[in-house]
Amino acid sequence: MPVSFRGKLYRALNPVYAREPLSGRGAELYGGRFNPKGVPALYASLSVMTALREANQVGNLQPTTLVSYDAEIERVLDSRDAGELATYGMDTPALAAATWRDEMKTRGIARTQEFARQAMADGYHALLVRSFAAGASDDDFNLVLWQWAGVAPAKLILIDDEHRLSRSP
Template sequence: MPDASTPEIRTLWRAFVPRWAHMPVSGEGPARFGGRWNPVGAPALYAACELSTAWAEYNQGFVQHPALIAQLELSYANLADLLDVTVQERLSVDPAIHRCEWRAVLDLGRTPEAHLLRQRLISAGFDGVVYPSYMSPGGHCVALWRWNGEGQPTLRVIDPDERLPKTPASWL
């Protein structure tokens, strides 16, 4: 059952590879490579609740790569707030899921707990999750599985001066 405490409008931040500036709300990268909250082949959009968290998550503690950082506005999403202990208990979520080494689990040919939980939450009507940042202690992230489709939450980039390109032509 969706979490009624989810705000109607939420500001998010997304840091991503500048080459994809024309697709600021695409989930194609995570679909291609998989992620903590999505298996390969399943689109997802990862964003942060704080600008500094978006930067930390993008770089994953490695070399500081060039990034484009966009502010996003998410409207009317049913998010499972896994920061809330009562939500974790209600959904039978072990808090250890936030420390799971999901890549290592995949390398062993197994399905990470977060992927199993994702499927359960989608079936229960959730559009995504709010979870603690692994790379920025105290920061919070959002993973979306459904957005901008019919009957789905709306996610839009904040670009009042329309500075983002509309096509990949700037990279040719």
């Protein structure tokens, strides 16, 4: 059963993509746990610290641009609903499987990416899912957006009142 999300979201971006914080281009190019290559997605977090953990999962803290959004997203698949996950043949351990990158290499698509593709086809705009980054707790969540725009039903507005990201370097 879809739920709605309304509130602040945070992303810690590679500075290469900082001037396009709404593009989803990095995820589209490389694929992510919950989007296959060729499908744009925005991986956002419900807290600043979760966003930093997500963006810097390997090695030392790297240069990072932190952005925030006001979000009003309808049709969110809540991964805490075991029954809903089961309709897609998924459960929490499958969502957390560290093998998704290996599956992408060997099969061309990971099981979690297939799950995401099915959820998108069913009209879901996003997935609310626990963070699996090192150091994350059971209370650290991400919202993976597959659809977003400046208007409902998947409204995502970058908070940049001073137009800092649009200024020339």
